[in-house]
Amino acid sequence: MVTKTEEAQLSRLESQVDNGGGGAWDFLCLVRKLKVRRSDKVLKHGLSLLKDPRKRSALGPDEWTLYEQVAIAAIDCHSLEVAKDCIKALQKRFPESKRVGRLEGMLLEAKGSWSEAEKAYSSLLEENPFDQVVHKRKIAMAKAQGNITVAIELLNKYLETFMADHDAWRELAEIYVSLQMYKQAAFCYEELILSQPTNPLYHLTYADVLYTIGGQENLQTAKKYYASTIQLTGGKNRRALFGVCLCTSAISQLSKGRNKEDNGTELQSLAATALEKDYKQRAPDKLQLLTSALKSLRVSS
Template sequence: MVSKTEEDRVNSLEVQVDNGGGGAWEYLSLVRKLKLRRSDKVLKHGLALLNDDKARSALGTEEWTLYEQVAIAAMDSQCLDVAKENIKVLKKKFPGSKRVGRLEAMLLEARELWEEAEKAYSSLLEENPFDQVIQKRRVAMAKAEGNMSGAIELLNKYLEISRCLEGTCGNVCLPTNV
């Protein structure tokens, strides 16, 4: 839950950045920290930073975090070519990364290539069956396909795994048929 103070700070920074007053990186960082979805603004201001060589290099290693944030915002905004380009940059920097693999699967999902996305997610879950982001993506994907019974089944699996990871299960939990 976002506090009133945090919400006020985000809104203030958003107005400042929208009006050319600087603070784009602070705004984007706060949006990410608070797990807000302001995809159009993230896309606009994130691309401005990524397309400015000086600003991008000033980010240091946070550059890669921004590429990921912009890729997700681009998918939310159906700017799939932008998402693809950002993921391509990340894949080149981090070949074989599971995190980049997740982004690639999300791009397949955004393109409504359901079977390919499901295969990609399943492959990633074989390596880490406790990946909650992928578990939630599979629920959302089933819902987007209109498969409510499948979404409910996947949601129940996710909740079971989530409870286990939070330590509310009395013993070690291993997912079955994930």
């Protein structure tokens, strides 16, 4: 995750380069380091360096890193001729490189040559079955073609080998949610919480999924995870605060007044108070709407 300091540094360098103040190479290096997408700027400033023989030769071995970076940016921007030229230069310098082979596959994808790209990736995987980048390209290609079932199959197969890939678990969960396959999505978020128990986003999204599935047991668990989200965020997550109120109200309706002591009305009251305080400070114009919404969710004593 990019920190505020890093984001500020990147913005400063980007502005400096855009206004002719130099530092293009430093900007491109920082983009790579932070793994952010600035494809249009990378294409513009990277291509400018590559077209200047003096500046290009001054980079030494990093010249080839720049060719790769510009090739990917050009594919992103659909400047396919630029991408093709960069890949040709890399092929000449590294004729047997698997890394260049991935770029060739990406270029075929961008052209819409799906079967050729599939053959290229399959060939690479035959030589190295554990190439994560190629596996991910195949998943991305399935999604790009609208083959969601295939994408799910590939993701599940990928996660059998690379179980620690949080991004892949999250992507699979989001696909399941989009298909309303909430039980499968819940399993993915459980895996994410096990691997990153202090990430409030996973607690929150897991709670959302359980609330959507419904049923008293799921609602009780959802409330617990909304509560843990509140704890992990220092009580500042509105969605989690609302979630506690919604769960408590839904549980009360399902129990029809039974076991009121277990319905968590005290927690709901604390969440409602925190929401009202937050709205008074940040959105006073919406406070009346909030108060009305919370009143409709109150659990009768």
